[in-house]
Amino acid sequence: MNDIRKKYLQFLYPKYSKFFGMITALEDEKVRKRLRSQLLEWLDTLPVYGFNSSSYDINVIKKYLPQVLMKYNKKHGNVSKSEKLWIRSIEEELGRNIEQSKRIGRYNADGYDGETNTVYEFNGCFFHGCRKCYHPDDVNPHTGDKMNVLYEKTMRKEANLNQMGYDVKPGVEATKKLCNFFQSLNLDMHKDGISIPGLTLKYLWNTKDHECGPSIVFHHYHERNKTRIRGGKLCQKILGYDANALYLWALSQDMPCGEHKMIEPYPDILEDVMNGSFFGEIECDIAVPEHVKEHFAEMPPIFKNTEIQYKDLSSDTKAQVKPNYKSKKLIGSMFGNKIIFPTELLKWYLEHGLMVSNITYAVKYERKAPFKSFAQQVSNERRAGDTSPDYKLRGEMMKLMGKSSYGKCITDFLKHETVKIVGPNNYNKNVRRVKDYIGHQDLVDGFEFRFKKTAFKQSLPIQIGFQVYQLAKLRMLQFYYDFVDYYIDRSDFQYCMMDTDSAYFAISGSSLQDVVKPHLLGEFKQKRQVWLERDDTLENKLYDSRTPGLFKLEYEGDCIISLASKMYYYDEKKFSSKGINKGKMKLQNTSI
CATH class of the missing domain: 3.40.960 (Endonuclease; Chain A)
Structure with missing residues (x-):
């Protein structure tokens, strides 16, 4: 490996001689030193290719690492x-x-x-x-x-x-x-x-032209001409809508930017949230007032993580679990205590009549949309991939980058570990580190020790990831209350299930437009494209299918059975069974 590295450097250095010359010509000595060091470090990084090396090769050779490291004592490049x-x-x-x-x-x-x-x-x-x-x-x-x-x-x-x-x-x-x-x-x-997340993060924070979920069952079963919507009209159709690139849409919205400022809560802070002059995050208590609880009964608007115990379960579920059952779940609720909300979501709650109290602290940021151009580029590359095979790979790579961007921002460093490869003489010294010791493994002529990190640098913008997940919930609330519930009378639809970025509901007509309130039909046709992808032409349909935040018709059928979160059935070709191998299941609606 050392011989390979030497040959690699001998081959590479002459190609970059002109850059060393440009650095030498700079007047500022500190700048010369910094740039030369950066270029040398970059050149000294030797890419090594290996198929599935992280899963197989590394584990095979790991036990011999102490011998190699003690012999060469040199850092090597990334894989x-x-x-x-x-x-x-x-x-x-x-x-x-x-x-x-x-x-x-x-x-x-x-x-x-x-x-x-x-x-x-x-x-x-x-x-x-x-x-x-x-x-x-x-x-x-x-x-x-x-x-x-x-x-x-x-x-x-x-x-x-x-x-x-x-x-x-x-x-x-x-x-x-x-x-x-x-x-x-x-x-x-x-x-x-x-990795794609690593490249995405590098791209997100270095692009110069930047401008600047829950899974819940509401109703278990509906079938055409067999079940009734809220006990009234017969079910005629099941519709399932899926949000295009929901998290990418959220990433393209206004983000908390700049230096954060801790703000002491003041009397008019909620008014400033409503008029948009305060932008950031607020921790508070929130509740649905009694007089509007019926309005929010089907889809409680406050999403929170809470511990579910045996006493909270239905009689059917109790028969499947033990009396000491406990599990942490993301649920929809009518209240929440000491929950942090982005002001955009809090504004929606206030506009829809929810009551906010006990504001414990507030953090103010600058309002900017730095990733809007990134979302547009992802969408455009995917559109190009749809229309030309030559751009297929670019479209798929941008899809992965779009999915990686928000999750990478909230990497939990607390789960990271420090790994040390040591020789036999350092065993006692490391095994006595009681506070951060996790475990160790015997190797040839040495040991591998794993420790908890005693400190780490929070180098990622966790507020971005938080904002993305909260805005995704906001979009699903908007779809229910500001679109479906606004244009359709509740006697004509009933929500069955939502799964992070999708919603399935039963209607009493043959299509969505058939059940729109008559006096709102004109407005529905005019504003339909704000919510749903266009289907008037194939060109418009293809274009809108890559527009983040728009909802597309994912399923249209006669039956839905929703047993639990991530466990549902529409037909033989479309079902979910979390934790069970789909290939080994032959499901029909009669078996469920």
Whole structure:
């Protein structure tokens, strides 16, 4: 490995000589030193490729690490996951899983698709003798073979697999396209991050042109011409709407930016929340007044985590669990104590008649939408991927980046650990660290110790992740109370289930427009596109299907059975059974 590193540096340094010259020409000595140090550190990072190395290879070689570390005592670069990304991109495109490390005869295939009898080979340049990257007579220091020999072995393997009836697809070209995609975002896929979340975070906070859920069952069963809506009209249709890129929509909204300011609660603070002059987070008690509880009865608007005990369960559920049952759940409630709300959600609560009291503290931020352009770029790349196969990979990568952005912001550093590889002489010293000691593992000529982190730098904007999750809840509340409940009389619909970004409900007509209140039909047609994707033309439908925050019709059918959170059934092709392998289930509505 050290020989590889030396050759890597000898090859790379001359290519960057002009940049060292530019740095040397700078007048400020501190700036010269800083930039030179940064460039040297970047050049010294050696990407190492390995398929599933984090899961398999590292665990195999871990017991020998003390010997190697004591011998070389040197930090090494990050490990790239480009192979995983490549396989994942293929799975996303195909819509099914690919069998990895498939043994075919005497060969080991990187990926295998049994439905099409296709073999996927990543074919990394270093171990397969890429002729564009290496001279044929160069010797691979790891295998001892010449690059030309490795290349010929790779070609023979592909030829033999093709003769055996397999369709072999190498991945060098796909990997190059992946690198080019991230390069277009001014990111080095190998050095700026070893995962989509890492690359996304780098992109989020360094792009120069920035401008600037619950899963609940409401009703267990509805079926066409069999059940009645709230005991009245017959059910005629089940509709299921799904919010496009709900979290990406939330990320594109106004975010708490700048330095936070702790504000002592003052008498008119709620008025300032209503008029928008106070933007940030407020901790308070909140409750639904008695006179509007009936209005909020079907979908209680206050979402909170609470402990559910045996006494809180229905008689049917009690029969399935033990008397000492306890579980923490996210529920909808009519009240909440000492809950932190973003002011945008709090404003909606106040507008709909909820009562706020006991404001314990408030935090003020600047109101900006720094990620709006990021959300637009994700949407545009996905639209391009829908219309052209050449942009398919870009669309899928931007989809992953869009999903990674908000979750990465709320990484829980408290769950991180410090890992130390030590020699035999340091065993007693480390095992006595009672306060932060978690455990250790015996290795060859040493030990691996795991400790709790005694301190960490909170370098992530956790307020962004918090804001995203809260605004996502706000959007689902708006869909129910400001759209469905506003345009449709409650005698004509009944909510059955919601699952983070989707809502399913029964109606008494054949379509949503059929049950709209007659005096609001004109307004509904005019403002429909504010809530739902357009379906007047195929072009508009495709465009709106990638617009964050719009709701699309995900399901239209005759039956729904909602047993519990994440456990529901619509038909043989669409059902959820959390914790149970779908492949082993043959469900029908009669069995449920």
